[in-house]
Amino acid sequence: MPVALDDLVPFLVASKILLVIPGPTIVMVVSQALAQGRRVALASVLGVGLGDLCAATLSLAGVGTLLAASATAFMLLKTLGAVYLVYVGLTLWRAPTPDLPVLGDVAPRRRWSIFRDAFLVTLFNPKGIVFFVAFVPQFIAADRPFAPQAATYVALFVLLGIINAYGYMLLADRARAAIRRPGVLKGVTRAGGAILMAAGIGALFARRAA
Secondary structure, X not given: OOOOHHHHHHHHHHHHHHHHXXXXXXXXXXXXXXXXXXXXXXXXXXXXXXXXXXXXXXXXXXXXXXXXXXXXXXXXXXXXXXXXXXXXXHHHHHOOOOOOOOOOOOOHHHXXXXXXXXXXXXXXXXXXXXXXXXXXXXXXXXXXXXXXXHHHHHXXXXXXXXXXXXXXXXXXXXXXXXXXXXXXXXXXXXXXXXXXXXXXXHHOOOOOOO
């Protein structure tokens, strides 16, 4: 086994606690599920998973250390992520409320754009990259090879992240089916878009990690 059980259990518990707290990506998944249903929001869940995978891999490859040390690199990535977050929030705000229930298939291009947005918002979060480089090493055993341990922890974290996002998506989809009022759905979707825009604007004023 690449990692010791004594290290694995605390890692899983800590990861679950961190993941269950909604962030911008979860707000995006929930908003998409409320606006379009789970068939569309599933693309957002997969985008979050791929974004976490890339962020974690880049972190452990050294990008996290670079972002923690370089104010310029951190500010550049943070600005890109914040601008894109505002863009996605504005898109949700302006999206028309679909008729309920959603019937038929969703255009592949639409699913791709939702997947892309979730992936880029997750990837362009410098705090996420710095988080991985600070969080994962806490559970690395010095007497075991680094690469297998890091790969195991990253894979588990990404899997837990996907399960967490999928759970939020199902809850939002059930709420959507229960509400069945376009005006209420539009208000909730706009609220999600407003939260994303606020998160993007707030990210511009976030301090660089020490």
